[in-house]
Amino acid sequence: MKKKDHSSRRNFLKLSSLAGLGLSTTIFSSYKSEQLKETKKEIGKLNESSKRLLKLFNLKYPFFQAAPGGEKLAIAVANAGCMGSIQLAWKKPEDAYEIIKRLNNETKGNYYANYVLHRGTKSLDKALEAGCKNFQFSWGTPEKSIVDKIRNAEGTLGIQVTSPLNTKKALEHSPDFLICQGIEAGGHVQGTSYVKDILHEIIETAGSVPVLVSGGISTGHDIRNVINMGAAGAVMGTRLIATIESDISDFYRQKLVEAQENSTVYTNCFSDKWNAMTRVLRNSTFLNWEAAGCPLLGNKPGEGDVIGKKENGKDIYRYSTAGPFEGATGNLEAMIMYAGKGVDKINDIPSAAELLERLCKEFENR
Ligand SMILES: Cc1cc2nc3c(=O)[nH]c(=O)nc-3n(C[C@H](O)[C@H](O)[C@H](O)COP(=O)(O)O)c2cc1C
Known part of the structure; x- marks a missing residue:
């Protein structure tokens, strides 16, 4: 069994700074300017589907935050040139409104609101009212009335899928992107197959709609692998919550x-x-x-x-x-x-910007 190196000085410093300082906004802000400088660089070796995704959301990297992590993480991810995410299904409408206002003030709008459909969409109207543009649904396919509201606001639509059959159903709404969740994923797992067993068929079914992979992705090499398999990008939950800005203890x-x-x-x-x-x-x-x-x-x-x-x-x-x-x-x-x-490949608690820069280097094989 793989043993992690917990003795490294780097790791020790990360963890002790966490223990001493918690999630200070000072740490968060000091990383932000570095992230913005970083977004000037270019990324190469992408398939057509990834390029379409980057263009659609004006991203530097085809790396998406999964639903968890909270507001500070979403801002940090977005400001690093990736796609941030915010869970809104559990939020009261008035809280969702304030969150979206803050996200729009702090980012260029490259984030999406996640709704677990089992939980309902009670805050969606307020999120739209506050100017949320990108929405993603999991555990089902949204009703047409919800899709119409998003389209009327010129918003984009993403849907989590796990099989060719639910991919076909999702395609009835002409989504802008799909997320293929595998059984490797952390959290509540809608996926019923390993990514390698299902991705090809889902990409074929999706046609020109970009498909991102979610589940078990921790390194830039993992992202390169799924892009080589034809995916447009990668969605990360566990790797991204193991950062300074996330909302976990x-x-x-x-x-x-x-x-x-x-x-x-x-x-x-x-x-x-x-x-x-x-x-x-x-x-x-x-x-x-x-x-x-x-x-x-x-x-x-x-x-x-x-x-x-x-x-x-x-x-x-x-x-x-x-x-x-x-x-x-x-x-x-x-x-x-x-x-x-x-999770076994997670060895430290970096800032989101530091992590995403590292993932990009690994992705580029630098
Ligand atoms: C702590 C945690 C909370 C999650 N909460 C949600 C959620 O609210 N909505 C959702 O669609 N998926 C949720 N997920 C699943 C993620 O969207 C994603 O599919 C998963 O994190 C991908 O696998 P990974 O953790 O190996 O990267 C959650 C995952 C984790 C780890």
Whole structure:
């Protein structure tokens, strides 16, 4: 099993600066000007589909943030010339409005709002009103009325797909891009196949619509591989939340750095109202549940225990899908920690700009 080098001075400095300073905006701002300088350089060796994607969103790199990470990360990613992302399905309409206003002030608009359709789209009207232009949906295909609202506002549309059949359904809305999520992905996993087994067929079905790959991508080499397979770009969740600007706790960050090749599991151990498969780090809650024979809801060990609190003071129960995000307190180790299969390649906690520059160099093989 691969061992990570935790003794490196670089790694130590990153983690200790996190422990001492938290997510200071000073760190964030000092990186921002460097990111802007970096965006002057050009990227080569791209397929036609990637070029179309870059042009559509005025990007420097075909690298997309996945839904998680929060506002500061979305701004940092966008200002590094990539596509930022913001989860809006859980937000109140008035909060979504303020978030979009801030994102539009701080970026050139190269970010998208993510909606998990199981959760609804109650903040979408306010997001549109605030000037959000790019929308992406997962776990279903949006209704025509939603698509019409986005098109009437001259917005763009992305849809997460996992099979040729749901790709065909998504194409009925003439999306601007598709995201092919594989079973390698961290978080709630809509994907049912490994990327390598499904991507080719999805790209063929999609025709001229750019398809990005999501799941297990941590390095520029990973991105190069999927682009060589015909994808237009890559979407990163786990790699990008292991950065200074993301909205997760330092404990969770450290666990992502420590994770090895076999550290994630695709499981139905954790569930609440949203009863879906997840890919997560193996933690004590998972190990005790597995040791008990993977019992069903109602018979899980320690079910109903309050193991901590969210930042807003609400209880977090064992097996809940609420993780140790920023501000969570209690037994953080026992909480769900979403992570994709590429987590073993995460060895540090850089700023988003530093990470994206590194990914670009690896992508270019420099
Ligand atoms: C912490 C976390 C939260 C996530 N939340 C969402 C979400 O709100 N909406 C969504 O469509 N996908 C969500 N995902 C899945 C990502 O969009 C993406 O498919 C996944 O992160 C890609 O795999 P990777 O983590 O290996 O890069 C989440 C993933 C993680 C790791």
